[in-house]
Amino acid sequence: xxxxxxxxxxxxxxxxxxxxxxxTLIVRWCADHIPVLAGVADAAVPDARPxxxxxxxxxxHDCRAMARLLR
Numbered sequence: 001x002x003x004x005x006x007x008x009x010x011x012x013x014x015x016x017x018x019x020x021x022x023x024t025l026i027v028r029w030c031a032d033h034i035p036v037l038a039g040v041a042d043a044a045v046p047d048a049r050p051x052x053x054x055x056x057x058x059x060x061h062d063c064r065a066m067a068r069l070l071r
Contacts, residue, residue: 007026008024008026009025013029014030018056019036
C-alpha cells in the first residue's frame, strides 16, 4: 500500500515566506520562475557530450570470455 503524500508543493519565488521547517515542502517551480539550466560556463567546455567507452552490458561477449578465462 502506498504512503499518502503529506507535503505540499511550492515555488520558492512565488512563496518566499513559506515555512520550510514547519511544513513538508517539495520545490516545484512555476512556469514563470523555472531556473535556466544552461549558462555561459557551458560554452567554455570544449566537448560536453557524453563519452561512452567499453561495454555497458554486464553480460556482454567480453565479460563472458573473461569469466571463462578466470574459471
